[in-house]
Amino acid sequence: MLAYILRRLLLAVPTVLGVALLTFLLFNAFGPDPVRAALGNHATPEAIANLRAQWGLDQSLPMQFVEFLRQIVTFDYGKSYVTQEDLGQQLKAGAWVSLSVTAPPFIVGGIVNVLLALVIARWRDGLADKASRALFIAGMSISALVYVLVLQYLLAYKLGWFPISGYVSGPGAVVYLALPWLILLIVAMGPDIRLYRTLFLDEANADYVRTARSKGASEGRVLLRHVLPNAWIPIITNNVTTLPFLILGSFLMERFFSIPGIGSLTIDALARGDLPILKAVTVLGAIALVLFNLLSDLLYAWADPRVRLS
C-alpha cells in the first residue's frame, strides 16, 4: 500500500510539472504584458522598467519559470500585483468562504439525493421514476444561470425571504448564504439522483441480489441491506473526486451573489491582470485534483477488497 502511494505520488510529479509549464506558458509567455496593462499607454520607460523588475519580469523566461517552480514547491506564491497582500493569506481566506458556500449543500444534498434515489429505484418505472426522468431532462436543458436568476427574483425580490446579495464574515453569513445553498441543492438534485439511481440499478441486476430475492427477501430489504452497502463504494469515490471543486467554489454563485470566495478572487484577478493569483489558483487546483483522485482510488481499494492496487 505504501509503495503504491509513493509510486502514485512520483507519477504525479510529471503531471504537476506539465500543469506548471502550461500555466506559465499561457500567462507569462503568450499572455499580454501585465506591466503595460497596469501602467497604461503613457507610462515612462523608467516606470515600466521599475515595475517589471519589482515583479521579477525582467528575468529571462526560463529563469521566471524556475522561480515559478520554486514557488510551487515552497507553497509561497508571493504577493498580489494589485493589493500587495500575501497570497497565502488571501487564498486561505477565499478557500474558507468558498467552502462555506459549497460544503453545506454538498453534504445535505448527498444524503437527501441518495434517499430519494433509493425511493425511485425501489419503485422503478413507477410514477416517481418517470416524472423524475422527465424533470431531469427538462431541467438539464435550462442553463444553471436561469435557476439562479429566477430563484433570486422569486425568493429574494418578490417574497423577501432572503437578502438579494452580499456577504458578511462570521456567523451572520448564514443569512446571505441560505439562498445560494438552496439553489445549489436544487441544481444538483437532478443529475445526482439520476446518477445514484443508475448505480443502484446496476447493482440490482447482480447475482447476489437475485439470490436474496429468491430467498424471499422483500424489495425494501434487498435495497437497504444488499444493494446499498455495495453501491456506497462508487457513491463515495465519486463524491471524493468532487471535493477539490468545493474548495474552488462555485464561480457562478460567488459572482452572482457577490461572495468573496476563490471564484470571485479568480474572476477579479483576471479583470485586473493579477497574474500571481491566477497562476497560484490554477496550480493549486490541479494539485488538489491529483491528490483527491489518489485518495478516491485508495478509498475504493479499501472499501472493495476485490480491487487490487498495482
Add this chain to the structure above:
Amino acid sequence: MNPTAKPESMGLMVWRALWRRPQARVCLLLVLMYLGIALAGYTGLLPDHDTAVGGSMDGPAWSWPLLLGTDVLGRSVFYRVLAGAQTAVTIGFVTTALVIPIGTALGLAAAWFGGWVDAFITWLYTVVVSIPDILLITAIAYSLGRGIESMCIALAATGWVGIMRLVRGEVLRHKDKDYVMAARMLGAGPMRIMFGEILPNVMHVSIVTSSLVLLAAVKSEVILTYLGLGVQDGASWGLLISGAAQDLANDVWWPLAGTVTAMFLLIYALSVLGDALRDALDPRVG
C-alpha cells in the same frame, strides 16, 4: 448477408437511424432549423437586431419584431434571440469541429504508435484533465483575450480529452483484430491501416461524443459570458440572460422567457439526438 454488398456509408446510416425514430426526427428538424437560422445570419438574411422597433421595454405583441417585446433600447428581443442562436450555433459547431479531429487523431496516434508517442499524448491528457476546466478556460481567456474565438479555443482545449481517451481505448481493442492483420498481410502501410481500416470502425465513438461536446459548448457560452470570460458584445444568449437579471427586477420577464425557450429547444433536441445516436451507433447498446 450478401458479402459483396457495399457497406452503407456512416453518414447514411446515421441519417437513417435518426429518421426512423419519431422523436429523433422532430429533434433533427429542430437542429436543422437552428442551423438554418445561423446560415441566414451569415448571409445577411436575419433582420437587423440593433435598431429600435418600438418603445423601451414594450411587452410582447402579435407581430414578428414584437413577438418577444422590446428591450431597454427598444430593440426587438425576438431578433436578438435569433442573432443569439447564430452565436450559439457558431460556438457549438466550431468547438465540435476543432475537438473531433484533434481528439480522434491524438487517440488514434497514441494507440497505434504506442511507445513515446503514447506516453507523450497520455501525459498531455493527464495534464489537461488535472486542471479544473474553469481555470484552464480562465487562463486561455487571459492569454488570447476574451471573445468568441478564444472561447471556442478554450472549450476545445478542455473538450478533446474525452474523445481522445475513448478513441485510444477503442483503437487498442481493434489493433490486433484479424481484419487489421489481414490488411497488414496484404501489404497496407500504417497510414492506410489507421485511416482506411481502423478509423471507420472507431469513428462512432467520436460522433456520439460530439453531440455531448456541442451541447456542453452551447451551455458553457451562457455561463462563461455571464462570468465575463465569453462573448463581449453583439448578441448572444449569454448576454441576453445576463441582462435579464436587471430586467426581472423591473418585472420585465420577456427577454428571459424568450431566450430560455430558444435555448431549451436547442439543448433538448441535441440531448435527444445524442441518445438516439448512441443507440444507433454504439454496438454495445441495444
